[in-house]
Amino acid sequence: MKLSPYEKLPSEAARELRVVETFFRTRYPDVKLYLVGGAVRDMVMGRDAYDLDIECFGIEPEPFDEAMRQLGVKGVGKSFFVYKYGSHIDIALPRIERKVGEGHRGFAVSLARDTKEASRRRDFTMNALMLDLQTGEVVDHWGGLEDIRRRLIRVVDAGKFVEDSLRVLRAMQFSARLKFRIEPKSRDLMRSMALDDLTPERVxxxxxxxxNAPWLHYGLFAMLDLRIGEKLMNLTADRAQFIRMARHMAKARRLEEGAMRPYYFLFILSSDLKRSALRLCEAIHTPNIYKKILVFQKRVPRRITDRFLGGLALRFALRQWLGIYADDVYARCRRLGIYHHPFDPGIRPAQLLEEGYSGKALGEELRRRQLDAVRRQFARD
Structure with a gap:
């Protein structure tokens, strides 16, 4: 299979890639450049690629570092620098990684001499593809092209894979992003791996x-099937619960407001399984903004009345309610005029001040009159 990387690149990334290719072609013509990893996968799938990883074969570390100085870039990392060029490109030597210590930094790194050896360290076959930038040939040592065709997530090398437990979580998010299933042997391997060595940030x-993925219900299935939810969140679900949540997640993606997108998954888990949203956030180490938004949200009640929706709309326009996917809520909110705008009961604190209310009594009377207005306006249940 042949590909032209430039067909799927934004203009700035294409410009940067041409500069790098021209630099090596004119100054280091014996060096072979391969585009590797997720960018090749995305190009094969017909998707746009943004972040490009290039591996340079046929050059030793010291000459490579000198070449990078000539290119005017700086490396990051303690060994086997990865050099960043522009906003879109990482340039590195092909490497072999061997686990020698605890955590995601406990690896010994050495130079790989051929493409198969270099690609063995990749997590999944779809991410182990390599694109020869000189010929346009896709190098596929592990059956990644066929797995992409079958929409399958499959481990490259079981021995290498278990050295980094974060890869189990990567399978989950790839499933949600790409709408891929996880191959059974790979699933069994990932189920057997402990996840207690992961740092909060990586989780x-x-x-x-x-x-933020388009197919949340695929991610939900992977999270439950790989026992990630059980290990990290003490969370399980039976078949009926899964089907219910999956339907809600699929519907939520069709109706959501973009700004609320990151919060639907945890909201639906919390609402459908009657779990504390705050504890779910703590289990996977979310930033505080998740806690603030999810704690502020009302769970979906068993029976959703117009009066309930009207009361909720006293606080915000219901396009911001994460339960908008439930039943016919979306259509009802639009009909009731509270989807784009909160409900205004027409009661002002200044009016109550003139009537002699103050302090705590003012707040209580304001709330009472607001709820009375909700009852009058949304009487139909």
């Missing part, structure tokens, strides 16, 4: 990618 990063 949330992967969940955040899932929260």
């Amino acid at each position: 949330f990063w992967e969940f955040e990618k899932m929260f």
Whole structure:
């Protein structure tokens, strides 16, 4: 299979790639450049690619570092620098990683001499594809092209895979982002892996990618099937509960307000399983903004009346309520005029001040009259 990377790149990324290619072609013609990782996967799938990882074969570390100095870029990392060029490109030597210590930094790194050796360290076959930038040929040592065709997430090398438990969470978020299933042997391997060595930051990063993905219900299935929810959140669900949540997540994606997108997954878990949203947030180490938004939200009640919706609309326009997916709530809110705008009961604190209310009594009377207005306006249940 042949690809032209430039067909799927934004203009700035394409410009940066041409500069890098021209630099090596003119100054280091014996060096072979390969585009690797997720960008190749996305190009094969017909998706736009934004972040490009390039590996340089046929050059030793010291000459490579000198080449990077000539290119005018700086490296990041303690060994086997990854060099960042512009806003879109990382340039590195191909490497072999071997687990020697605890955590995601406990790896010994050495130079890989061929493409198969270099690609073995990748997590999934779809991410182990390599694109020869000189010929346009896609190098596929592990059956990644066929797995993409079958929409399948499959582990490259079981021995390498278990060295980093974060890869289990990556399978979950890839499933939600790409609408891929997880291959059974890979699923069994991931189920067997402990997740208690992950740092809070790494856990949330992967969940955040899932929260913003288009197919939340695929991520939900992977989270439950791989026992991620059980291990990190003490959370399980039976078949009926899963089907209910999956339907809600699929519907939420069709109706959501973009700004609220990251919060639907945890809201639906909390609402449908009657779990504390705050504790779910704490379990996966979300930023405080998640806690503030989710604690402020009202769960979906068993029976949703117009009066309930009107009372909720005293606080905000209901396009901001995460329960908008439930039943026919979306259509009802639009009909009631409280989807784009909160409900205004027409009662002002100044009016109550003139009547002699103050302090706590003012707040209580204001709330009472607001609720009376809700009852009158939304009497139909």
